Amino acid sequence: MANSFKRSYKFSFKTSLYISVFLTLVVSIFSLLTSGFLIWPTLGFALVSFLISFSIIQYRVEHFIYKRIKNIYDNVSLLDASTLDPSRITTDMATLTKEVEKFAKGKKLEIETLQVRETYRKEFMGNVSHELKTPLFTVQGYILTLLDGAMKDKAVRKKYLQRASKGVERLIYIVKDLDMITKLETGDLHLNKENFNIVELIQNVFDLLEMKAAKKDISLVFDLAYEQPIMVYADMDRMQQVISNLVVNSIKYGKKGGTTEVSIENLIKNKVIIRVSDNGEGIEKVNIPRLFERFFRVDKSGSRKEGGSGLGLSIVKHILEAHNEKIYVESVFEVGSEFSFTLEKTKNKTKTRSKKIKS
Structure with a gap:
């Protein structure tokens, strides 16, 4: 969410005005029927009722919106309610809507990035297993053949051991390259x-x-x-x-x-x-x-x-x-x-x- 909001008093002002006008009319009629119309006490009553109504409505509206938004944060696992600051809540619904939309777009981008990384991770793991599988199976095949009796033939034994050695060398070559890339990506490789x-x-x-x-x-x-x-x-x-x-x-x-x-x-x-x-x-x-x-x-x-x-x-x-x-x-x-x-x-x-x- 953004660091600053536009605080709106329009709703509270209009509502308080309506309430104070209504109460003033009621009090004026009652006063007129009992002891006659008194202008200054009536205006004072109107001002006091307006200020009290405005303060209560503004506070209650902001508190109401904050509680509802906090519930949204609590109910959606991607949002963290601890990051919600009550002082940043606004009664300007247009501003609030824009900020929520901006927040949603940011989270959508994060999710898409995580999906791309997950796809890359799966592809990478598949590639690693494929690259390691061939030399491993080659080495295993030659060793099993030797264990099954081929090791008694000196010529076959030497040839198969040489081929198995080449398979091991290829494994070492791949592992060294992977280690090199890991160090380069993490910044652990020192450049002289x-x-x-x-x-x-x-x-x-x-x-x-x-x-x-x-x-x-x-x-x-x-x-x-x-x-x-x-x-x-x-x-x-x-x-x-x-x-x-x-x-x-x-x-x-x-x-x-x-x-x-x-x-x-x-x-x-x-x-x-x-x-x-x-x-x-x-x-x-x-x-x-x-x-x-x-x-x-x-x-x-x-x-x-x-x-x-x-x-x-x-x-x-x-x-x-x-x-x-x-x-x-x-x-x-x-x-x-x-x-x-x-x-x-x-x-x-x-x-x-x-x-x-x-x-």
């Missing part, structure tokens, strides 16, 4: 910001993912040779995670023989923008708004052929938001995609990590 060379960091990511890209014959390149270091101020380890996730994503959905290209441009005086683009599958327009949701996949097939936890882009978004930075997506289906994000340039020349490199 420092000045470092973003060109060097990107090259390190290329070196780490070179073999993964080679399996699909995808080239990891810069848009040009960066001879001089480009210094930025951020958490170096988290930025490596951001760039790694974006590059891995472009490799997963890239076309065989394609290219993943990274460019670094000055955006404004204290910002640079890093672009990760590819000529892969691209993303349909309808899917772009949901790309950064947890567990959302463009590929809806049950096979999940590209693997991953489905949390990579969500982690990227949360890390950048923790840096107060933005990420952008542009994509044309079956043509390619570009993910870009901003970073703050270096603040000073202390605590830096850099060296000249060529792409």
